[in-house]
Amino acid sequence: MITLAILKPHCLKNPIAYESIQQAFVTNGLKVVASKRMRLSRDEAEQFYEEHRHKFFFRRLVSLMSSGPSEIVLLSGENAIQRWRDIMGPTKVLKAVYSHPECIRSHFGISDTRNAAHGSDSEQSVAKESEFFFN
Numbered sequence: 814m815i816t817l818a819i820l821k822p823h824c825l826k827n828p829i830a831y832e833s834i835q836q837a838f839v840t841n842g843l844k845v846v847a848s849k850r851m852r853l854s855r856d857e858a859e860q861f862y863e864e865h866r867h868k869f870f871f872r873r874l875v876s877l878m879s880s881g882p883s884e885i886v887l888l889s890g891e892n893a894i895q896r897w898r899d900i901m902g903p904t905k906v907l908k909a910v911y912s913h914p915e916c917i918r919s920h921f922g923i924s925d926t927r928n929a930a931h932g933s934d935s936e937q938s939v940a941k942e943s944e945f946f947f948n
Contacts, residue, residue: 815846816893817942819931822881823923825850830921831884834930837900837917838888847887847947855879861945873926885946894939897932904928
C-alpha cells in the first residue's frame with residue numbers, strides 16, 4: 814500500500830524537524846518510493862485544497878503552502894495510509910500536544926494550519942493526490 818505525505822514549508826526550513834520526520838519514516842517501516850521538492854503556486858495550492866475552499870482556514874492554508882517549498886513524498890509499507898496518519902497525529906496541534914505528545918504535529922506543529930505535514934486519508938485520496946503531484 815502507498816500513501817502521500819507532504820512536509821509543509823516551515824518544516825523544510827527547520828533541519829531538526831526535517832531530519833526527525835525523515836527518521837520517522839524509517840523507524841515506522843515506511844519506505845520512500847518517490848520524493849520531490851516543489852513550491853506550489855497560489856493557483857496550485859488552491860486547486861490541491863479545493864475541498865476546503867469554503868472553510869475559514871482556506872486562505873491561510875493556501876498562503877502557507879505557497880510560501881516556500883514543500884516536500885512531496887510517496888511512502889509504501891503495510892497499512893501505509895493509517896500508519897502515516899498515526900505518525901503525524903491529530904490535525905489540531907493543541908489536541909496533538911495533549912493526546913499524542915510523541916507525534917510529528919505535537920513536536921513540530923505551530924498552528925492548525927502550520928501543523929507540519931499532510932497525509933492522504935484514503936486510497937481514493939492517494940490516487941487523486943499522487944496524480945496531482947506525480948502524474
